[in-house]
Amino acid sequence: xxxxxxxxxxxxxxxxxxxxxxxxxxxxxxxxxxxxxxxxxxxxxxxxxxxxxxxxxxxxxxxxxxxxxxxxxxxxxxxxxxxxxxxxxxxxxxxxxxxxxxxxxxxxxxxxxxxxxxxxxxxxxxxxxxxxxxxxxxxxxxxxxxxxxxxxxxxxxxxxxxxxxxxxxxxxxxxxxxxxxxxxxxxxxxxxxxxxxxxxxxxxxxxxxxxxxxxxxxxxxxxxxxxxxxxxxxxxxxxxxxxxxxxxxxxxxxxxxxxxxxxxxxxxxxxxxxxxxxxxxxxxxxxxxxxxxxxxxxxxxxxxxxxxxxxxxxxxxxxxxxxxxxxxxxxxxxxxxxxxxxxxxxxxxxxxxxxxxxxxxxxxxxxxxxxxxxxxxxxxxxxxxxxxxxxxxxxxxxxxxxxxxxxxxxxxxxxxxxxxxxxxxxxxxxxxxxxxxxxxxxxxxxxxxxxxxxxxxxxxxxxxxxxxxxxxxxxxxxxxxxxxxxxxxxxxxxxxxxxxxxxxxxxxxxxxxxxxxxxxxxxxxxxxxxxxxxxxxxxxxxxxxxxxx
Amino acid sequence: xxxxxxxxxxxxxxxxxxxxxxxxxxxxxxxxxxxxxxxxxxxxxxxxxxxxxxxxxxxxxxxxxxxxxxxxxxxxxxxxxxxxxxxxxxxxxxxxxxxxxxxxxxxxxxxxxxxxxxxxxxxxxxxxxxxxxxxxxxxxxxxxxxxxxxxxxxxxxxxxxxxxxxxxxxxxxxxxxxxxxxxxxxxxxxxxxxxxxxxxxxxxxxxxxxxxxxxxxxxxxxxxxxxxxxxxxxxxxxxxxxxxxxxxxxxxxxxxxxxxxxxxxxxxxxxxxxxxxxxxxxxxxxxxxxxxxxxxxxxxxxxxxxxxxxxxxxxxxxxxxxxxxxxxxxxxxxxxxxxxxxxxxxxxxxxxxxxxxxxxxxxxxxxxxxxxxxxxxxxxxxxxxxxxxxxxxxxxxxxxxxxxxxx
Numbered sequence: 001x002x003x004x005x006x007x008x009x010x011x012x013x014x015x016x017x018x019x020x021x022x023x024x025x026x027x028x029x030x031x032x033x034x035x036x037x038x039x040x041x042x043x044x045x046x047x048x049x050x051x052x053x054x055x056x057x058x059x060x061x062x063x064x065x066x067x068x069x070x071x072x073x074x075x076x077x078x079x080x081x082x083x084x085x086x087x088x089x090x091x092x093x094x095x096x097x098x099x100x101x102x103x104x105x106x107x108x109x110x111x112x113x114x115x116x117x118x119x120x121x122x123x124x125x126x127x128x129x130x131x132x133x134x135x136x137x138x139x140x141x142x143x144x145x146x147x148x149x150x151x152x153x154x155x156x157x158x159x160x161x162x163x164x165x166x167x168x169x170x171x172x173x174x175x176x177x178x179x180x181x182x183x184x185x186x187x188x189x190x191x192x193x194x195x196x197x198x199x200x201x202x203x204x205x206x207x208x209x210x211x212x213x214x215x216x217x218x219x220x221x222x223x224x225x226x227x228x229x230x231x232x233x234x235x236x237x238x239x240x241x242x243x244x245x246x247x248x249x250x251x252x253x254x255x256x257x258x259x260x261x262x263x264x265x266x267x268x269x270x271x272x273x274x275x276x277x278x279x280x281x282x283x284x285x286x287x288x289x290x291x292x293x294x295x296x297x298x299x300x301x302x303x304x305x306x307x308x309x310x311x312x313x314x315x316x317x318x319x320x321x322x323x324x325x326x327x328x329x330x331x332x333x334x335x336x337x338x339x340x341x342x343x344x345x346x347x348x349x350x351x352x353x354x355x356x357x358x359x360x361x362x363x364x365x366x367x368x369x370x371x372x373x374x375x376x377x378x379x380x381x382x383x384x385x386x387x388x389x390x391x392x393x394x395x396x397x398x399x400x401x402x403x404x405x406x407x408x409x410x411x412x413x414x415x416x417x418x419x420x421x422x423x424x425x426x427x428x429x430x431x432x433x434x435x436x437x438x439x440x441x442x443x444x445x446x447x448x449x450x451x452x453x454x455x456x457x458x459x460x461x462x463x464x465x466x467x468x469x470x471x472x473x474x475x476x477x478x479x480x481x482x483x484x485x486x487x488x489x490x491x492x493x494x495x496x497x498x499x500x501x502x503x504x505x506x507x508x509x510x511x512x513x514x515x516x517x518x519x520x521x522x523x524x525x526x527x528x529x530x531x532x533x534x535x536x537x538x539x540x541x542x543x544x545x546x547x548x549x
Numbered sequence: 550x551x552x553x554x555x556x557x558x559x560x561x562x563x564x565x566x567x568x569x570x571x572x573x574x575x576x577x578x579x580x581x582x583x584x585x586x587x588x589x590x591x592x593x594x595x596x597x598x599x600x601x602x603x604x605x606x607x608x609x610x611x612x613x614x615x616x617x618x619x620x621x622x623x624x625x626x627x628x629x630x631x632x633x634x635x636x637x638x639x640x641x642x643x644x645x646x647x648x649x650x651x652x653x654x655x656x657x658x659x660x661x662x663x664x665x666x667x668x669x670x671x672x673x674x675x676x677x678x679x680x681x682x683x684x685x686x687x688x689x690x691x692x693x694x695x696x697x698x699x700x701x702x703x704x705x706x707x708x709x710x711x712x713x714x715x716x717x718x719x720x721x722x723x724x725x726x727x728x729x730x731x732x733x734x735x736x737x738x739x740x741x742x743x744x745x746x747x748x749x750x751x752x753x754x755x756x757x758x759x760x761x762x763x764x765x766x767x768x769x770x771x772x773x774x775x776x777x778x779x780x781x782x783x784x785x786x787x788x789x790x791x792x793x794x795x796x797x798x799x800x801x802x803x804x805x806x807x808x809x810x811x812x813x814x815x816x817x818x819x820x821x822x823x824x825x826x827x828x829x830x831x832x833x834x835x836x837x838x839x840x841x842x843x844x845x846x847x848x849x850x851x852x853x854x855x856x857x858x859x860x861x862x863x864x865x866x867x868x869x870x871x872x873x874x875x876x877x878x879x880x881x882x883x884x885x886x887x888x889x890x891x892x893x894x895x896x897x898x899x900x901x902x903x904x905x906x907x908x909x910x911x912x913x914x915x916x917x918x919x920x921x922x923x924x925x926x927x928x929x930x931x932x933x934x935x936x937x938x939x940x941x942x943x944x945x946x947x948x949x950x951x952x953x954x955x956x
Binding site: 053074075102103104107108109115203204222251255305308309312 | 553554555556558559562563710715716719723814815847849850851853855856857858859862
């Protein structure tokens with residue numbers, strides 16, 4: 001093994017050894033640095049004995065610039081953070097907090113409507129204010145966040161003179177009186193609900209998505225999707241309705257909906273049966289008319305008792321460039337090309353170790369957990385969460401998948417330099433590494449500097465051999481052979497700045513759950529900064545920020 | 550809660566599959582009974598509409614360690630309950646109204662000999678106002694009972710859309726226009742009358758029913774009078790309205806939006822809610838507030854209490870509520886009492902009616918809108934007077950003819 005380096009949690013990759021530096025100029029290494037996510041900040045009460053349920057974070061979202069970060073919690077509060085742009089590290093500070101939603105009671109159904117924030121989505125800001133949409137199960141609110149100058153009276157007639165009794169006689173005439181003077185005292189950040197979109201959903205709202213036209217947005221509940229105009233809070237159009245006339249025949253619910261980031265007429269929604277429907281609003285008022293259906297055919301022989309539940313898509317997102325769709329179901333992430341609906345271009349198994357534990361997850365309801373999926377700002381990488389406070393980043397997984405022109409680039413960490421030369425000849429800038437058949441392989445990618453020392457020792461023959469190997473495997477699509485995976489943990493362990501071992505060694509160690517899976521520690525909600533490799537994620541009541549800067 | 554729907558659907562599918570196949574899920578359940586998975590052992594039964602078990606574990610730990618909601622429970626148990634004010638609490642299901650009404654009542658239990666000596670026994674029937682509940686009259690009922698030594702009866706209930714009265718079939722649209730409330734009131738009291746009073750013939754022969762309505766309830770009582778069946782109507786001796794004047798009510802409705810904005814719908818505890826109501830002058834008497842305010846709220850899963858009635862849902866029906874109230878009240882063919890609080894701004898019909906002596910007007914200066922809660926004693930005395938004076942059974946006309954002159 002090469003030398004081990006301990007990287008500080010704040011600094012960028014310091015040099016491992018002098019001789020390795022020049023390797024950094026090669027594309028491959030800079031990519032590795034790009035994904036060296038380190039713990040940056042943690043907000044929240046880190047004591048983990050008892051968590052007040054109201055503090056559990058249920059939504060995390062960066063705004064379109066990345067300068068602001070919003071979190072929503074079970075108590076209906078929204079907390080905003082602002083980026084400290086003066087620091088070269090990724091640093092956020094608390095900006096403001098407001099109570100977005102409150103509990104309500106539905107008299108007729110005798111049901112309580114929770115104040116838990118299900119989603120927050122930012123809109124484009126105006127010059128002076130920021131706007132976001134926040135939603136609970138039944139009501140969506142448009143919030144305006146702006147700076148308010150507080151003016152206070154700085155001087156009035158009392159202060160103008162001495163209050164000693166002798167001078168009281170100064171006020172002889174009315175001309176001596178003056179109006180009180182106001183002066184700027186303080187700036188506070190104020191939040192105001194500008195519109196409240198209510199009474200449009202019989203079932204619980206699971207997602208909202210603003211349109212690229214910044215005038216409309218959709219809200220989706222279990223059976224219906226409504227289209228709203230931001231300016232009209234008391235009316236909405238129903239554009240998707242999958243409610244069967246006989247509720248006994250209900251087999252499928254809507255789980256998530258998203259507007260296309262560029263085309264204002266396209267949106268998609270995912271279902272509990274594992275299908276994604278891409279709809280065009282121009283074809284019909286009710287957008288069920290011949291949508292494009294993205295569904296992977298799974299051989300029924302491979303079905304098990306739980307397949308119906310695990311195939312339910314919990315989150316679906318368009319890539320920021322609008323070319324890909326990523327969907328997350330309980331065990332996998334699927335990447336789809338928007339133009340190809342027959343099968344996903346890639347399937348990533350997130351936590352294979354759960355496959356044997358499905359019965360446990362069914363008993364404790366963990367199987368119904370809804371994990372999110374996030375694209376990086378450049379549409380190349382993905383991130384999702386798991387249990388034991390683990391979260392996974394798949395760097396450059398998109399480019400990697402679609403490059404059929406080059407034999408899929410192979411690299412194990414022994415031959416970083418040779419393959420990177422290959423990469424320069426290809427248009428893709430991905431860094432892919434070979435992966436042995438073991439799920440716990442130690443040949444996972446490495447981003448640390450340890451391996452640079454081995455770069456120069458690669459044997460071209462070795463590489464050829466690996467290439468052949470991979471050719472035979474290149475037909476196998478649904479495996480992690482060519483997928484980098486970085487596994488990190490959002491836990492007290494992250495605070496420690498000591499990093500022992502290579503990135504993939506650490507990833508494997510973190511992922512080795514054994515029998516000890518803490519299902520209460522799930523990373524369900526997170527957001528990726530739109531312009532840099534920084535991520536914010538929620539671990540029960542704590543907000544973690546990791547950054548590769 | 551959001552996944553409940555998907556989860557319920559999936560579980561019901563699996564359940565059905567289970568029945569058909571005698572399938573695997575039953576096996577898993579058996580296994581889990583044998584296995585002891587330490588940290589997962591105290592999860593709740595799936596068949597209940599519960600949160601994820603992890604969340605429930607958090608809640609249980611929360612309660613045990615911080616005893617937060619434990620404190621609330623203790624506080625709540627120190628609050629009075631309906632039992633301190635009424636003898637019975639009955640849920641009456643009326644299919645034709647599509648509602649299950651929550652009713653409170655006390656029937657005088659007087660033995661027959663005593664009964665013969667009495668001339669008349671008042672029976673007070675209450676209807677609460679919008680946003681209130683049947684327990685707003687609890688203090689008044691108790692006060693009347695004490696003053697009359699138990700020789701009176703009382704009946705109060707939660708109207709539709711309020712407190713613990715619930716629709717039977719929630720898919721049928723509910724109307725909140727005055728006619729619906731009148732229909733409910735008449736049907737409910739008629740059913741009560743048939744069930745509890747009809748068979749007590751001796752008691753019934755002495756009964757004098759007085760209808761008392763507070764605010765919107767007054768409007769309901771006024772218009773219900775003629776809707777009662779003659780058999781019941783003949784027992785009604787009078788109608789009383791508490792703090793309601795048609796014109797003033799319509800004007801006040803215009804301001805209701807502001808009022809609703811200022812009034813919070815969520816409080817952290819019953820104690821908080823009671824204090825808020827008192828501080829904001831909605832209730833002047835703490836003992837009354839302690840019984841009437843908690844009835845307006847329901848405890849939510851997060852420990853906070855949420856207001857049950859959404860007053861906004863009545864907005865479309867307001868224009869039906871007070872239409873022609875003053876005219877109709879003045880024209881009622883029975884004894885009438887109007888108690889107003891603070892301001893005595895009568896509208897034209899009421900002024901004319903008063904000048905003609907059509908009804909008794911009483912003004913309480915030191916009361917807020919909730920007369921029955923703020924000035925319970927005065928209201929009780931006024932009602933008792935009203936009953937005594939107007940009850941035909943009480944009146945004994947001394948005649949000189951008929952009895953032979955004494956030698």
